[in-house]
Amino acid sequence: MSKRKVRDSHLPVGECVSQVQRILRERFCHQRLPDRLEGLEAQHKHLFELLKRTAVHGESNSVLIVGPRGAGKSALLGCVLRELLQETEAQRNLLEVRLNGLLQTDDRIALKEITRQLHLENVVGDKVFGSFAENLAFLLEALKKGDRSSSRPVLFVLDEFDLFAHHKNQTLLYNLLDVSQSAQAPVAVVGLTCRLDVLELLEKRVKSRFSHRQIHLLSSLTFPQYLQRVRAQLRLPDDFPDARFAQDWNAGVESLCGDKSVEEVLQRHFNSNRDVRSLHALLMPCLSRVSASQPNIRPADVLDAGRLCLADAKANVLHGLSILELCLIIAMKHLNDVYEGEPFNLQMVHNEFKKFLQRKSNSMYNFEQPVVMKAFEHLQQLELIRPVDGSASRTQREYQLMRLMLDHSQVMEALQKYPQCPTDINQWAMSAFA
Incomplete structure (x- = not known):
């Protein structure tokens, strides 16, 4: 009975607007993983099986996820890891190391970051190593609990993979892929890149140690699906404290998406960029104009936000x-x-x-x-x-x-x-x- 009273209670408009701002800002800014990725079932299954063989069976693998920005490369990897880590054995074993080509601009910085993420600073201490390969081998050896079957598998995620190919002698890539190929330790190397020609950037010795597995993502989103995504991003959840306000808000969202001028703005935005983050950048200025005196997003707000997003910087x-x-x-x-x-x-x-x-x-x-x-x-x-x-x-x-x-x-x-x-x-x- 108490739940029904809370559900039927009517909050002041100002408080409802604050709740809307909180819910939608969290949705736009935190980039939460979707429950399931539509249209990427085959790629999800392929990557899941690949990483499971590393996490559970100690098999080394390497793979590239290739696709344009906004196609869902990071979301795909995130969904696979979320599902994989629900398995008790994988959760207990798998270690993750995430590197980004924009941040780790040379191999020395990358090695320091690997040491930090594996919590091996105390093990390394003041030791002096002759080469990058020796240092990496020592780090992986330090993770072993006994024989190879009980060694902890490590997942290396290399975002902006193509930028690592510009490092001197491609030392990091060579050593990671060499460890993966030679099965010295259970290691999975997953690269994320936008470049279709990324293999052409690799040196011959690096290319020979790569498994040549590639998972391609292509955005097949249509404009009606894009409109549906806009509605989903703006709709309030069923458990919103004020049911009547949520109903009026959701009706306003339907009316907004049916407006011709709004549809034209969304069509232009869709033609230029289909990335979810870009859509959030369009919707955020609209949300910031919602107030107690104006408790809905108006078509004029979307038009102004569209002009702001498509403004020519030059x-x-x-x-x-x-x-x-x-x-x-x-x-x-x-x-x-x-x-x-x-x-x-x-x-x-x-x-x-x-x-x-x-x-x-x-x-x-x-x-x-x-x-x-x-x-x-x-x-x-x-x-x-x-x-x-x-x-x-x-x-x-x-x-x-x-x-x-x-x-x-x-x-x-x-x-x-x-x-x-x-x-x-x-x-x-x-x-x-x-």
Whole structure:
């Protein structure tokens, strides 16, 4: 009876909104693993059997999980490990070491991280090792409880696997795969990467020790499924304290996803990025606008969040430029139009700018050559222009060939939003001929 009373109780709107904020923020930020991965059953079964043979039977393996960002590589591995660790024997035996190519940028840092995660700092102490292989062999030997059958299996997860291929001599990869192949200790090496050509990056000696097992993930998500995912991310659970508020909220979510303008925003977002994390980045600004006075997400909130997520970073940089720097960008745009994207130099840009000044007879924009050069260098620092590859560094700065890293539409869009842009500069930018 008491549970029913709690279920039927009506909380103040402010408290309901706080609960909504807490539940959805936790859902968006914590990236919890799904109960099951749809469409990846075969890959799940393959990886589970592979890791089970290591965790339970002490068999060494190596495998690569390959797929685009957001395809579910980490989620697949997480779901397999969650299921595997529910088995008593695997939970008691398996040790995990997680490395990331973005963090462990060389083999020395990687070895230190392996030692830390295996809690072997005291065992290593101040020992001096002749090579990386000796150090790794010592770490694995320290894990043994007796014979090989009672050695604890170790799972090495290498995220951003392709970045480890850029380490000097690929020492880490060679030694991990060598241990795996030679069965010195029960070891499983799982690499996660976005690069389809990752095997081409490996040296011959490393490639020969890899099992060449690959699990490919391809995103087969359709837009109706994507819309369903949006609904699922925004819906409140059945055990929400205020049943009536949850019912109204969920009805509002259905209405929101059925709105044509919202559907267009979601379609654009779907076309550019199907990653769940990207979807959370779109929904979070919408959630932040929910309040006691506005207890639902409105279509206008989604439109604003869509504009924020799809904002062009380079076009935003243009809004902070000085008038001179903006004029140089317009001159470069005209040079690109006339010469069909051929590289230019500072002298050409300055001459184009002078033509504009002569036509307008406006001394207001008449700058000295050193000032123009300083503005040009600032544009290069902002990476709005860059030197042509292979251009000689000994060439005078005025004649060094450059390329504009903006297209026509980006320049025009930035000009429309530029605060108090002079009319004559706007007209110059829109004119077909410089």
